[in-house]
Amino acid sequence: MEKSKFMNRDWIATARTLSEALPNMQRYDGATIVVKFGGHAMSDDKAMADFARDIVLMRQCNINPVIVHGGGPQINEMLERLNIKSEFVRGKRVTDAATVEVVEMVLAGKINKMIVQAINDQGGKAVGLSGKDAKLIICDPANPELGFVGDPVEVNPGLLQSLSAAGYIPVVAPIGMGRGGETYNINGDTAAGAVAAGLKADRLLLLTDVAGVKDAAGDVMTQLSAADVERLTEEGVISGGMIPKTETALDAVRGGVRAVVIMDGRRPHALLLELFTAHGAGSLIRA
Numbered sequence: 001m002e003k004s005k006f007m008n009r010d011w012i013a014t015a016r017t018l019s020e021a022l023p024n025m026q027r028y029d030g031a032t033i034v035v036k037f038g039g040h041a042m043s044d045d046k047a048m049a050d051f052a053r054d055i056v057l058m059r060q061c062n063i064n065p066v067i068v069h070g071g072g073p074q075i076n077e078m079l080e081r082l083n084i085k086s087e088f089v090r091g092k093r094v095t096d097a098a099t100v101e102v103v104e105m106v107l108a109g110k111i112n113k114m115i116v117q118a119i120n121d122q123g124g125k126a127v128g129l130s131g132k133d134a135k136l137i138i139c140d141p142a143n144p145e146l147g148f149v150g151d152p153v154e155v156n157p158g159l160l161q162s163l164s165a166a167g168y169i170p171v172v173a174p175i176g177m178g179r180g181g182e183t184y185n186i187n188g189d190t191a192a193g194a195v196a197a198g199l200k201a202d203r204l205l206l207l208t209d210v211a212g213v214k215d216a217a218g219d220v221m222t223q224l225s226a227a228d229v230e231r232l233t234e235e236g237v238i239s240g241g242m243i244p245k246t247e248t249a250l251d252a253v254r255g256g257v258r259a260v261v262i263m264d265g266r267r268p269h270a271l272l273l274e275l276f277t278a279h280g281a282g283s284l285i286r287a
Helices: 001-008 008-028 041-044 043-059 073-081 097-121 158-164 188-199 226-236 242-252 270-276
Strands: 030-038 064-069 124-132 137-141 150-155 171-172 174-180 183-185 203-208 223-225 257-264 282-286
Touching: 001 097, 008 270, 030 043, 030 124, 030 188, 041 097, 043 064, 043 097, 043 171, 043 270, 064 097, 064 158, 064 188, 064 226, 073 097, 073 270, 097 124, 124 158, 124 282, 150 174, 150 188, 158 171, 158 188, 188 242, 203 242, 203 270, 223 226, 223 257, 226 282, 242 257, 242 282, 257 270
Parallel strands: 030 064, 030 203, 064 171, 124 171, 137 174, 203 257, 223 282
Antiparallel strands: 137 150, 174 183, 257 282
């Protein structure tokens, strides 16, 4: 009976997978990986638990994960509940003083602590922060017409590095601080790119709701250079909502990140597939 259990094909396949992952585990030993987390997984309890478990496994393998999260749908829901009406300029929400208070409450409060709790439930040691803590992210106004929407102009990563060195997993809400102490809402992808560049991270993993950057035929391109991204954007192959994500990727690699991967966060264990298998799980962009 014991022998038949030992020889079970599923267990053998699991052992083989772990063995094949060894070179990649060695490759990322001690590496800093910034993960932009949001979308589908944030509203699904099982997906959240799976994500948290994968993050804890990364930490156990001596990878230093830093999570930057979003929360647009949750912000919209709270604004509706509080009957705070939004104004829009050319399709973009104006973040006035009342709105930015709600944004900070939702991002740095509810969502941030939900992710922290999920990681801690899986045996990790997560710490929740916003870009205002220790002046982590300093912002200038992105557009005066949009109010308190910020563009990161300075990242001070010392706190994140200290937490990682002590074995903690930082979870960062995309709220920044102005030069005069103002509170700014930052696009989650933009904040993740700025944090990754500040840390000179080995990888920035942008979890999205698509499989990656697609060519004209609709097939995912697994490897792109910065020049490829610029050419495909000019040709109109990269368009719509993918443009700001690839712009974030270009800014990150130009800022010192070794590579950025745009990948489908809905795929089970997408992080582990990207880091620990030869196939990967999305579109990798290098400088």
